[in-house]
Amino acid sequence: MRRFSALAAALLVAAIGTLACTHRSAAQSNDGWIVLFDGKNLDHFSPIGDANWRIEDGVLVADKASKISYLVSKDDYTDYQIRAEFWVSDDANSGVFIRCDDPKKIGAKECYECNIFDKRPDPSYGTGAIVYVAEVNPMPKAGGKWSTMEITAKGRDLSIVFDGKPTASARVGLHDKGHIALQFGVGTVKFRKVEIKPL
DSSP: OHHHHHHHHHHHHHHHHHHHHHHHHHHBOTTSOEEEEOSSOOTTEEEESOOOOEEETTEEEEOOOSSOEEEEESSOBSSEEEEEEEEEOTTOEEEEEEEESSTTOOSTTTSEEEEEOTTOSSGGGSTTOBTTTBOOSSOOOOBTSEEEEEEEEETTEEEEEETTEEEEEEEOOSOOSBEEEEEEEESOEEEEEEEEEEO
16 A cells, blocks of 8 residues: 555656646746747736736737836846847837836836837937946937847846847946836837746
8 A cells, every 4th residue: 555655646746747847838938038928918917007008919019108107027036138029109118127126116216227218308318228327329219110128137237239239238236136017108119029038
């Protein structure tokens, strides 16, 4: 009887291990990227504000709000790379905020703001910059086309690559971990893929 119980326990452990591997592989690719938005649902995010975030034909869209709004990740992260594919109108104000300590308080002083804002009054912190941390010069334009922003946060080192070109980098220790937030300010903002790779 003991032999049978031991065999049953071993089989149960093996089955659970297989199930865990299967579940992990569905969310994480072989190269370590974890999809946070894949065009199907917003399971990894919670909304703050009243932006009309919705999914249309596999694309996350917002174009109306009474105030600046966010989608904030349910999980927090420390060291990682983020890859976001997005489209914004020429007048849009958007961005990807990282290492936000408090998921209910998002801002350029509470997080690092990786900006998407072609018409920012001070263009030194416009598209491709890390607001109040690393300026961009020359500033790339995001309006009217699909673009990719790759953000790396490893220890105190931060960097942005916009459409394959480095735009900003800094070594700073204000925030060491936290949530990720997608911003809607004005205009039209679309995201078709957001993924993260822990480092």
